[in-house]
Amino acid sequence: MTVNHITLDFFRNYLHAEASFHPGVNVIVGENAQGKTNLLEAVAYLSAASSHRARYDRELIRHDVDHAFLKAEVTSRGRALILEAGLHRGIRRQLCSNGVKLKTAGELSGLLNTVLFCPEDLYLIREGAEARRRFLDGCICQLRPRYAQALGEYRRLYQHKTRILKDSEQCPGLLDTLDDFSLRMAQCGAVLIHYRAHFVKRLNQAAPDIHADCSGGRERLALRYETVSAVTDPEAPPKAILPQLLAHQEAHRAAEIASKSCLSGPHKDELAVEINGESAKAYASQGQTRTAALALKLAARDIFRQETEEWPVLLLDDVLSELDARRQEFVLNRITSGQVFITCCEEEKLARLRDGKAFHVKDGALVG
Numbered sequence: 001m002t003v004n005h006i007t008l009d010f011f012r013n014y015l016h017a018e019a020s021f022h023p024g025v026n027v028i029v030g031e032n033a034q035g036k037t038n039l040l041e042a043v044a045y046l047s048a049a050s051s052h053r054a055r056y057d058r059e060l061i062r063h064d065v066d067h068a069f070l071k072a073e074v075t076s077r078g079r080a081l082i083l084e085a086g087l088h089r090g091i092r093r094q095l096c097s098n099g100v101k102l103k104t105a106g107e108l109s110g111l112l113n114t115v116l117f118c119p120e121d122l123y124l125i126r127e128g129a130e131a132r133r134r135f136l137d138g139c140i141c142q143l144r145p146r147y148a149q150a151l152g153e154y155r156r157l158y159q160h161k162t163r164i165l166k167d168s169e170q171c172p173g174l175l176d177t178l179d180d181f182s183l184r185m186a187q188c189g190a191v192l193i194h195y196r197a198h199f200v201k202r203l204n205q206a207a208p209d210i211h212a213d214c215s216g217g218r219e220r221l222a223l224r225y226e227t228v229s230a231v232t233d234p235e236a237p238p239k240a241i242l243p244q245l246l247a248h249q250e251a252h253r254a255a256e257i258a259s260k261s262c263l264s265g266p267h268k269d270e271l272a273v274e275i276n277g278e279s280a281k282a283y284a285s286q287g288q289t290r291t292a293a294l295a296l297k298l299a300a301r302d303i304f305r306q307e308t309e310e311w312p313v314l315l316l317d318d319v320l321s322e323l324d325a326r327r328q329e330f331v332l333n334r335i336t337s338g339q340v341f342i343t344c345c346e347e348e349k350l351a352r353l354r355d356g357k358a359f360h361v362k363d364g365a366l367v368g
Helices: 036-048 119-123 129-143 145-167 172-215 238-251 253-259 286-308 325-333
Strands: 002-009 016-020 025-029 067-076 079-088 091-097 100-102 114-117 221-226 270-275 313-317 340-344 356-362 365-367
Touching: 002 036, 016 365, 025 036, 036 067, 036 079, 036 114, 036 129, 036 313, 036 340, 114 129, 114 286, 119 286, 129 145, 129 172, 129 270, 129 286, 145 172, 145 253, 172 221, 172 238, 172 253, 172 286, 172 325, 238 253, 270 286, 286 325
Parallel strands: 025 340, 025 356, 114 313, 313 340
Antiparallel strands: 002 016, 002 067, 067 079, 079 091, 091 100, 221 270, 356 365
């Protein structure tokens, strides 16, 4: 998959920008706070309609206007696509593919796959379970439209159910709707658990070998998916998982009402990471956690390649500057295929990469 051309209007600090990209390596050079990350963020947004840095779309709009526009000309699975996103303050965003309006972000699934690796991801192992769930969700949403739809609905239901539980003391009648929300959450949750379990299984097949290569064979990486305790087989079809989720919810119903919070569901899932049989989160060194994070990201890239028979677009946002020389070399040796975007402050550091194209960014202006 390749992004051939992009147009940005009022996105982040860009007033207007257009650029045509190389199908191989694209180096984005500039000082800090000039717009390098914003460019990669725009590419990633058009693949999944979400940002790794912003919770709300309004944060992506230039501060002095009320709308932003993104457009990319893409080659994906032998097809030419035009992906567009219109963002507006106070109005629902509009997504389009080849001029056809998309009803949900899930319809973007599979059109443009990206794997983004930023400095924050080097702490993926050390952070809480939410960070690793976010990593799983970001990957699976691009591969499975059903998952993306179920995740979006689950999040909305979770917010509604949490509000019901918090307000139930003042309005006890709200509890009459609780079971309906719990049922639909369990239905969506069963889909999430099924796809997460299968994706983690594939990660656990790919990541350990990558990790071993990077560590010189000195360390063993293992991954484990942890979900609702009542689920006996997370890889089972959603219809088999559903009754187990419902039973777990019922067992926690009184506790949820008492605590005024959702205690049961895949919003508490964990991707457990172990190195040499020990919890990486608890015991791994900084270098070990960085190697594990690298392995997860590069394994996801390999899975995308297996799934689509095309390399996803790889977005490396200033991550090389955070790695030591050995890990830099390891990453550079593994990105000899597919389209890659790399941001950096000094272009000379990437001189060893194969032929590509360099762009310079200053004050939201992009020059190729």
